[in-house]
Amino acid sequence: MMNLSPMIRLRVWLRLFLLQGSWNFERLQGLGFFFALYPALQKLYRDEQLQQVCREHAGYFNTHPFLAPSVAGAVLELEQRRSRNEEQTVNIQDFKEMVAAPYAAVGDAMFWGGLRPLTAGIAILFAVKGIILAPLIFLLLFNLLPFWFRIFGFMYGYRNGLRSLEFLQQHRLPDWAIRIKETAVVLLGGVSAFLVFQQLQAEQIPKGLGFLAIPLVLVLALFARRGISTLLLVLLTTAVIICLSLFGFEPTTWL
Amino acid sequence: MLVVDLFLGALVALVCGLDRVAVLQIMISRPIVAAPLAGWLLGDIEVGLQVGLMIELLWLARLPVGAAVPPDDTQVAIAGTVLAVALGKLLGLEGIEFILLCLLVAIPFGKFGQFFDRFARTRNRRTMERAEAALDSGNLSAAELYHLSGIAKFALAALGTYGVIVGGGIVLVPALAPVLLSGLEHSAEWIRLALPVVGIAVVVGTINVNRSLTLFSASFGMAFLLMWLV
Numbered sequence: 001m002m003n004l005s006p007m008i009r010l011r012v013w014l015r016l017f018l019l020q021g022s023w024n025f026e027r028l029q030g031l032g033f034f035f036a037l038y039p040a041l042q043k044l045y046r047d048e049q050l051q052q053v054c055r056e057h058a059g060y061f062n063t064h065p066f067l068a069p070s071v072a073g074a075v076l077e078l079e080q081r082r083s084r085n086e087e088q089t090v091n092i093q094d095f096k097e098m099v100a101a102p103y104a105a106v107g108d109a110m111f112w113g114g115l116r117p118l119t120a121g122i123a124i125l126f127a128v129k130g131i132i133l134a135p136l137i138f139l140l141l142f143n144l145l146p147f148w149f150r151i152f153g154f155m156y157g158y159r160n161g162l163r164s165l166e167f168l169q170q171h172r173l174p175d176w177a178i179r180i181k182e183t184a185v186v187l188l189g190g191v192s193a194f195l196v197f198q199q200l201q202a203e204q205i206p207k208g209l210g211f212l213a214i215p216l217v218l219v220l221a222l223f224a225r226r227g228i229s230t231l232l233l234v235l236l237t238t239a240v241i242i243c244l245s246l247f248g249f250e251p252t253t254w255l
Numbered sequence: 256m257l258v259v260d261l262f263l264g265a266l267v268a269l270v271c272g273l274d275r276v277a278v279l280q281i282m283i284s285r286p287i288v289a290a291p292l293a294g295w296l297l298g299d300i301e302v303g304l305q306v307g308l309m310i311e312l313l314w315l316a317r318l319p320v321g322a323a324v325p326p327d328d329t330q331v332a333i334a335g336t337v338l339a340v341a342l343g344k345l346l347g348l349e350g351i352e353f354i355l356l357c358l359l360v361a362i363p364f365g366k367f368g369q370f371f372d373r374f375a376r377t378r379n380r381r382t383m384e385r386a387e388a389a390l391d392s393g394n395l396s397a398a399e400l401y402h403l404s405g406i407a408k409f410a411l412a413a414l415g416t417y418g419v420i421v422g423g424g425i426v427l428v429p430a431l432a433p434v435l436l437s438g439l440e441h442s443a444e445w446i447r448l449a450l451p452v453v454g455i456a457v458v459v460g461t462i463n464v465n466r467s468l469t470l471f472s473a474s475f476g477m478a479f480l481l482m483w484l485v
Contacts, residue, residue, distance in 0.1 A: 021277045022386070022405025024379035025322055031386050035402040038395070055390045058383075058398065062321065065280050104321070109463070112318040116282075117458050120311050123287050124451060127308040132300055135288040135307070142282050181464045188455045189474025197482045199448045207483045213452070214472050220453055221460030221468060230313055230457050231326070234362060237449045245442035 004040050004076060011039040012076065013154050016069050028062035033072070040076050044083040053079070056093055063100040064107020066146040066153075071099050073157025074164040081161070090162060099165060106173045114180030115145055121187045125194060192217060257341050260297050264337035265417060267293040271329050272413020276319070276372070277406045286310035286332030293336040302343075303336045305354055309447060310335065312454025314365075316461045324376070327368020327416045334420035335361040342428050352439040353432070355446055360427045364420040371412035371419075379405045 015036040022031045034057040045053050063071055078092045090098075123138035131137075157164040168174070196213045200206075220233055267289060274284040283289060287307040294303020310332045317325035338357040343349050386401035439446070459471045 017279050018277070018403070018406065020280075021409070022379050022382050022402045023276060023409075024376050024383050024405075026380050027383050028322075031383050031398070031402045031405070034390075035399055038399060051390065051393050051395065054395055054398070055387075058387060058390055108318055108320045112320065113462060116285075117312075117315050117462070120285065120287060120315060121455075124308055124311060127287060127304050130301075130304070132291065132304060134304065135291045138285065138287050139282060146281075178464065181462055182470060185459055185462060185464055185467050185470045186474040188458060189471040189476075190478040192452055192455050192471075193475045193478035193482065195448055195451060197479060199444065202444065210479050210483070211476065214475055217452060217456045217459070217475070218468055218472065220456035221471075224316070224457040224460035230316070230453065231363060231366070233453050233457065234313065234450065237453055238359060238446050241442045241445045241449060242438050245440075245445075246438055 003080060004043060008040050008043055009076065009154075009158065012036055012072060013069060013150075015039070016065075016072055016150070016154075019065055019068050027058070027060050029065075029068070030057075030059050030061040033061045033068070034058040036068075036072055037075065037079075041079065044079055059093070061096060061100060063104045064111065066111055066149050067103040067107045069150045070153030070157040070164060070167065071096065071103060073154040073159075074099070074161050075157075077158050077161035095162065102168060106168060106177055110173060110177035110180055111146060114177055114184050115142060118180060118184035118187055121184065121191045124191055128195065128198065257345055260337060260341035260344075261421060263296045264293055264333055264341070264421065265414060267296060268330055268333045268413055268417035269410055271333060272327075272417070273406065273409055275327075275329055275409075275413070277409035284329040286328050289329050290332035290336045293333045294340060297337065297340040299340045302339050302354055305351070305447075306332055306336045306339065306358060309355075309358060309450040310362075312451045312458065313362075315454060316458045322376075324369045324372045326365040327372065327413075328365060330368050330413065330416040330420055331358075331361045331365040334364070334417055334424060337421060338424040338428055342425065346429060346432065348432060348436070350443075351447060352436050352443045355439055355443050356432060356435055357424060357428055358450075359435075360424050360431065361420050364416075364423050367419045368412075368416040371415040372409075374415075375405075375408040375412035378408050382408070 019029050019032040019036055023029060034054055037057055038054065041050060041053055075092060075096060078088065078095060082088060082092065119138055119142040122141060123134045126134035126137050156167060192213065196210045197207065200210050223233060224230070271284045271289040271292070274280060274282070283292070290307035290310065291300050291303035294300045310328055314326050314328045319325055335358045338361060339354045342357065343353055382401050382405045386398040389397035389401060459467050464470070
């Protein structure tokens with residue numbers, strides 16, 4: 001059996017954008033993973049063998065959508081070998097199970113927990129200044145890293161197959177995830193300072209009072225840490241501000 | 256016209272709603288993108304930018320990890336923008352107070368997004384069972400189509416959430432406007448500041464980083480000092 005053509009690989013890669021189309025609580029991304037691999041499996045197998053391999057890939061599968069191409073690329077390489085009846089050291093389903101969970105953990109921490117707040121914070125700075133390109137700046141900044149992983153992860157996985165497991169270790173992705181999250185916290189501190197400073201300047205309130213925002217934010221952060229919902233915090237904060245203004249609390253006159 | 260504005264908002268709700276889970280995930284579903292997009296289509300990108308700015312950070316700490324379903328901030332942002340622009344034109348109201356009123360009405364309805372999203376994911380169980388039956392019977396193309404039909408359920412969930420928020424807003428905003436707008440008159444600017452700051456506090460409080468509160472305080476203090484003194 002020949003190697004998969006670039007066109008087939010491209011079709012698989014594009015289909016990975018629909019990986020979560022049929023997400024469900026039982027198999028999570030399983031059916032989507034079968035859907036993405038199907039054009040390649042069709043080339044590698046025939047008849048009953050094809051049916052059996054498809055059934056296997058439609059089983060439980062869950063990883064981070066931006067790192068799924070890395071898994072899919074490696075699985076394609078392993079499937080190629082299997083279709084040639086080459087000896088395999090690891091069962092393909094075992095390989096999927098082995099990589100999916102660590103990739104999901106690293107991806108969640110790096111992209112959702114770190115990169116998203118970081119780029120959102122930058123975009124907010126632009127939005128506060130009324131720059132209407134803020135959404136585009138956010139999209140550009142956020143998508144650089146995910147697309148790098150989506151493109152090169154897929155190619156790396158396909159080229160290295162089983163050895164692509166080393167990817168996490170070699171690039172120290174868990175360390176990167178922590179660094180991105182720390183950067184996000186520092187940036188959000190700067191964004192808060194900017195928002196508070198602007199407000200004080202607009203209301204002509206003494207700037208030194210801006211430091212009072214730190215304990216206020218910390219109290220809210222501790223509430224959030226104790227499991228109080230964001231919705232409740234928003235409603236409470238809003239209610240307090242409205243009540244203060246209704247009872248005549250005007251910072252500009254009081255200070 | 257209200258109907259046209261609602262329809263345009265529904266289009267944005269559909270496209271951006273699919274980006275949340277089912278398709279692409281290039282983050283056009285984030286409020287900072289979705290709200291200005293809705294505002295631009297309705298002819299007032301500034302309102303969309305304001306809404307996106309206030310909503311973006313609110314539920315950012317709720318990660319879409321595994322089976323966790325966060326509140327639908329995408330539809331809150333889009334519906335909030337549509338209400339602010341479309342109802343604003345209809346009622347002759349505008350300004351930050353009215354935008355905030357629309358948002359404060361829209362935000363609690365974001366919880367309905369979790370219900371609709373869970374419903375789509377639960378319904379997709381049947382889709383999966385049908386796809387598996389198709390695979391067992393050798394009808395592989397049908398299994399592909401079943402996967403694609405799952406996307407339609409997420410589309411319906413997005414439109415359902417949008418419909419509930421906009422519907423609730425159309426009923427509540429005109430009723431609450433005479434009562435609350437005066438209350439918001441003096442507090443609007445502070446609430447506009449409070450919404451992103453609450454979001455930041457939740458992120459800082461729940462992010463899995465050692466000494467996140469210390470890092471935040473140091474960064475805030477240093478940045479504020481620089482802006483004050485320079």
